[in-house]
Amino acid sequence: MATASIKKWWKNAIVYQIYPRSFCDSNGDGIGDIPGIISKLHYLKELGVDVIWLSPIYPSPGYDNGYDISDYKGVNPEFGTMEDMERLISRAKRMGIKIILDLAINHTSDEHEWFKKAVAGDPKYREYYYFKTQSGNKKPNNWHSFFGGPAWSKAENGDYYLHLFSNKQPDLNWHNPDVYNEIADIMRFWLDKGIAGFRCDLVNIIYKDTLDNGKRRLSLTGKEHYLNTEGCHELLKRFYKDVWSNYKSFIIGEAVMVSPEDAKLLCDEDRNELNTLFFFEHMDVDARWNKWVKRQYKPYKLVKVLDKWQNALETPSNYLENHDNIRSVNHFGNTKEYWEKSAKLLCGLNLSLRGIPFIYEGEEIGMTNGDFRGLRDIRDIESYSINQSLKKMFLGHSLRRKIILRTSRDNARTPVQWDSSENAGFTEGSPWLKINENKSYINVKRELEDENSILSFYKKMIDFRKNSKGLSEGTYRRVASPNDVYIFTRESQEERLYIYCNLSSYNKNVEFYGDRIIFGNYDEDEQILNCLKPYEYRIVASNI
Numbered sequence: 001m002a003t004a005s006i007k008k009w010w011k012n013a014i015v016y017q018i019y020p021r022s023f024c025d026s027n028g029d030g031i032g033d034i035p036g037i038i039s040k041l042h043y044l045k046e047l048g049v050d051v052i053w054l055s056p057i058y059p060s061p062g063y064d065n066g067y068d069i070s071d072y073k074g075v076n077p078e079f080g081t082m083e084d085m086e087r088l089i090s091r092a093k094r095m096g097i098k099i100i101l102d103l104a105i106n107h108t109s110d111e112h113e114w115f116k117k118a119v120a121g122d123p124k125y126r127e128y129y130y131f132k133t134q135s136g137n138k139k140p141n142n143w144h145s146f147f148g149g150p151a152w153s154k155a156e157n158g159d160y161y162l163h164l165f166s167n168k169q170p171d172l173n174w175h176n177p178d179v180y181n182e183i184a185d186i187m188r189f190w191l192d193k194g195i196a197g198f199r200c201d202l203v204n205i206i207y208k209d210t211l212d213n214g215k216r217r218l219s220l221t222g223k224e225h226y227l228n229t230e231g232c233h234e235l236l237k238r239f240y241k242d243v244w245s246n247y248k249s250f251i252i253g254e255a256v257m258v259s260p261e262d263a264k265l266l267c268d269e270d271r272n273e274l275n276t277l278f279f280f281e282h283m284d285v286d287a288r289w290n291k292w293v294k295r296q297y298k299p300y301k302l303v304k305v306l307d308k309w310q311n312a313l314e315t316p317s318n319y320l321e322n323h324d325n326i327r328s329v330n331h332f333g334n335t336k337e338y339w340e341k342s343a344k345l346l347c348g349l350n351l352s353l354r355g356i357p358f359i360y361e362g363e364e365i366g367m368t369n370g371d372f373r374g375l376r377d378i379r380d381i382e383s384y385s386i387n388q389s390l391k392k393m394f395l396g397h398s399l400r401r402k403i404i405l406r407t408s409r410d411n412a413r414t415p416v417q418w419d420s421s422e423n424a425g426f427t428e429g430s431p432w433l434k435i436n437e438n439k440s441y442i443n444v445k446r447e448l449e450d451e452n453s454i455l456s457f458y459k460k461m462i463d464f465r466k467n468s469k470g471l472s473e474g475t476y477r478r479v480a481s482p483n484d485v486y487i488f489t490r491e492s493q494e495e496r497l498y499i500y501c502n503l504s505s506y507n508k509n510v511e512f513y514g515d516r517i518i519f520g521n522y523d524e525d526e527q528i529l530n531c532l533k534p535y536e537y538r539i540v541a542s543n544i
Ligand code: ISL
Pocket: 064, 067, 068, 104, 146, 165, 201, 202, 254, 256, 291, 323, 324, 325, 382, 409
């Protein structure tokens, strides 16, 4: 029993994602860094964070902000030194906070030594990637890249290489046992330094079973040859046996395009692969055929998808926001009339679901999408690629601008707003990405001082969850409810909690269960029996 609880230390954790570039800058170069993170550890501790997930901190030419890694055993000098990293790990440990790292192992940077040696003709390293010699300009197959355009480019040696993301991110060849050994060694290197686990980027697409042509599709032609392959499951089982289980590490996979059935095969406990994973279906409820072409967001669809995943996974990872999507209050809330209420509702929802809650930096103060003036303010490589693809489709500038400003990943990457000063307390220099003007109101300093702020609500909610067996360990069951209202129970041996979430901007009549309201985002005098106000969140309890 004891071993089991040690093994699963992460099951009740509150995880906070830091995108280091945008978190806090300590030396005035406009780029967030590790000393900056260290300076905010007490803030995170006060918030109630148990685990920090750091987006990549390794050396990288930065075309994809660190998801193009050029040295897996180093620290990007823009972020600090290895000593800084060691200091972060040990300081956090002393405060009872664990650190997990992001590991992008589907691809490296094209500036990684392995790729450079491969292009220079070293036969050992050529086998680390997928190179193909072709006559003429015919690509080796018809696969698409995730960022738009073909998945093959020519290297300096004249050969084609595979890249499912940008041409600065060549895919690793996981058929080669040397690649497995290198990555296992890298994981041990960091685990020995005291990190607690990894968020494995794109983990369900690393193993390509063949390089045959794919069935032609509008986007991502080729995907049937690399999504959730048997080879991928074998690799994960090996990592689990050789590395992860020896360190009792916490391993989250980022799994793209998975159904609950695929996901269970990747993270059910008896499979000995991942501990949990990020799925995307709820983030795409407003996507038409991809996330750049949106349809109107319908809350009842979000409810349906969340409910499906709550029932499917042993330990779901719950999140409403990350560095690849727009801000949740823009996505699922109402920034015009109900910014504060809807941000609190989303907090309540995320922290009431069964599983592990993830909070993305700035979400806890209700940060909104960037207020970019035009495409010139955008830095994201994905937005650039999409712009190119849209140009090829003859879309005019103003339409492209509209699509990109609305969906760009940079919306969630603007610097964290610590105070209302010119650069929001993020930097003393000039920030790498435009800071939102609403920093004058939406900022940590003001919200720390206001007991009714979104930040204060997060603190109370985290505290509530930690002290509630129902929320942290209880079962989950959805209760029938009107459209756009999500009602579910969380039940432990002692208590049954009814969670009410009105995800709409309208009053909703509902049937109430339970006998005492114990938590919510409306004051007592505003609460009405049998009616939920716009974006109202309520917990009603009953003893068992
Ligand atoms: O953001 C996406 C599309 O707009 C996703 O498809 C995303 O690219 C996918 O989830 C993989 O994301 C991860 O790997 C990418 C990197 O750009 C993302 O930031 C990272 O989270 C490539 O390394």
